Amino acid sequence: MEIEKLIKDTFSAHEHDAPDGDVVFAATQQRIHRRRVVSSRPLAIAAGVVALTLAAVAVVALNRSGSTPGDDAQVAVGSTIKAPAGPAIPELSMPFALDWLPDGSAKYVVRRINIGGTAENPDKPVYGGEYTLSVTADGQVLDIDVAELRMMSVDEAAFKSGPGSPVTVDGKRGVESSKSDGPDGYELYVEHPEEGSMYVKVGSGIGSTVPTQQLVEAGRKIAEHITFPGKATVAPLFGLRDLPSGMRICAFEVDEGSAALDAKGGREPNTSYELGSCSTAPPVVVGTNNTNPPKGKPGRPVQGHKTRYVDERGYRTLWVLDAVGSAPVVLAGRVPPSELYDVADHLVLPD
Amino acid sequence: MTDYETFVRALLPRLLRYATMLTGEREQAADLVQDALVKVYRRWSRISEAEYPDRYVVRMVTNGYLSWRHSRAARLIAAGDPPDEMGPDDFASDHALREDMWQRLARLPRRQRAVVVLRYYEQLTDAEIADLLGCAQATVRAHAHRALTTLRDGLTTEHLAQAKEN
Secondary structure, three states: OHHHHHHHHHHHHOHHHOOOHHHHHHHHHHHHHOOOOOOOOOEEEOOOOOOEOOOOOOOEOOOOOOOOHHHHHHHOEOOOOOOOOOOOOOOEEOOOEEOOOOOEEEEEEEEEEOOOOOOOOOOOOOOOEEEEEEEEEOOEEEEEEEEEEOOOOHHHOOOOOOOOEEEEEOOEEEEEEEOOOOOOOEEEEEEOOOOOEEEEEEEEOOOOOOOHHHHHHHHHHHHHOEEOOOOOEEOOOOEEOOOOOOOEEEEEEEEOOOOOOOOOOOOOOEEEEEEEOOOOOOOEEEEEOOOOOOOOEEOOOEOOEOEEEEEEOOEEEEEEEEEEOOEEEEEEEOOOHHHHHHHHOOEEOOO | OOHHHHHHHHHHHHHHHHHHHHHOOHHHHHHHHHHHHHHHHHOHHHHOOOOOHHHHHHHHHHHHHHHHHHOOOHHHHHOOOOOOOOOHHHOOOHHHHHHHHHHHHHOOOHHHHHHHHHHHOOOOOHHHHHHHHOOOHHHHHHHHHHHHHHHHOOOOHHHHHHHHHO
16 A cells, blocks of 8 residues: 555656646647648658658668667768758658558658667667658548557557457568547558567548548558668758767657648647667657747857747756747756757757 | 637646646646647537536547557657666655656556556546546556556565655
8 A cells, every 4th residue: 555655645746747737728729720831841642652752762861770760860861851951951761661652642740769678678679660641632531650569569469449350461460450430440560570560550530531441451551561671761850960978869750740631730840859878768858849939038049049948847948949940949858958058059950 | 718718728737737647747748738639629519518528638638648659658668777676775855755656657558657647646446447548447457456566666665664654
């Protein structure tokens, strides 16, 4: 019983960590009501054509399986999705590519996460790359999620859509499940060529009703056309270079935004990184921020940009204003302010 | 003020505290709740007619958190080494004891953490948790058992006694 009291006390002690309600409400209202004025960077996709290969033929991306995002971020070169960024911003490599997607225009979020591992095997990355896409065609939206789950075998598959049944996809063993209604749609776990599994989910987007069979066919076909390591790279809104000693990119996320999908909601384009030693939880988060207004006192200018700085019980946030267009880049973590400024000095910002 | 706004403003403090307990991180909690509230707005005509719209939204936040298993929040549970077995002297204060537990909670698998938060922070019964998570009560108990076993690992009897006394 004692541990239960300790747990309750721990939760109570951290109630003050909760975000400010007014700020969150204001940001939510912004997302709901503000019609997005963002440069849409749709990714044209044709049937049978390489879909989210993201990379054109000219890509010379170093895509070593098992390497860290930080390694790749420093060296990847490629020509991919156009971002409002200068050539100095290093592109980021994904560990696999999707060589087929359903017809339509796609909005994407891509992530690569290679932090740490389990206690039993700390060197084995637990998570790999992930693509989250919305493909729109003929007024219907397909939500697609494809992720590397290197820590989870096909035998350990767990479904939200119901019991799984065995399936073979392109000669590889898998388990699939489908639900005709609800957002979970079709789910498939199929063997990863190295270890663990690949997860593919295809569901109907909000307001869309796509027949189950179509979800199943799309999901299987996507799985059949995953290539490793692939040559997919993405162009972030901003980059990082020559990070301070001992600091690497442990994870990144590039979100194209979803303004065109729903004028009432949607997301702004976003790029974020998590920095640290990658053997423990990354202490520094760096990313564009389109929703929360900058707060704090003026800080030291960074690369000619004004800054705001705030220290909330040791959790420090540095806002580099107008860093990506009119959007700020935010650096935050429980680290000394000098470390935040040090990283900020190594941002690679668009012209 | 619209019904939606009235509803959200009343529920928001609780939602934000709940999301903070789930994610363990302020920015992620804010993101999680924002995502849910945007969805609530889009479906407001339906949600507002629900018998318990607040439960519906708590479920949305919970599902949002659980669906992060492949994305943002996944990074945090995967990271970090388990703490070394600590002696009583390592705990200079109650604060250190709770911070150690906070770190232990951060390393729990997401579903286990959700069960722990719903049980010990939201004070829900296992039946209510099962209903919210869409699983059997036995599954809830199994998650709770595993979570408590993990959280106890490395905590000595002295530490637990200290927690009991405080």
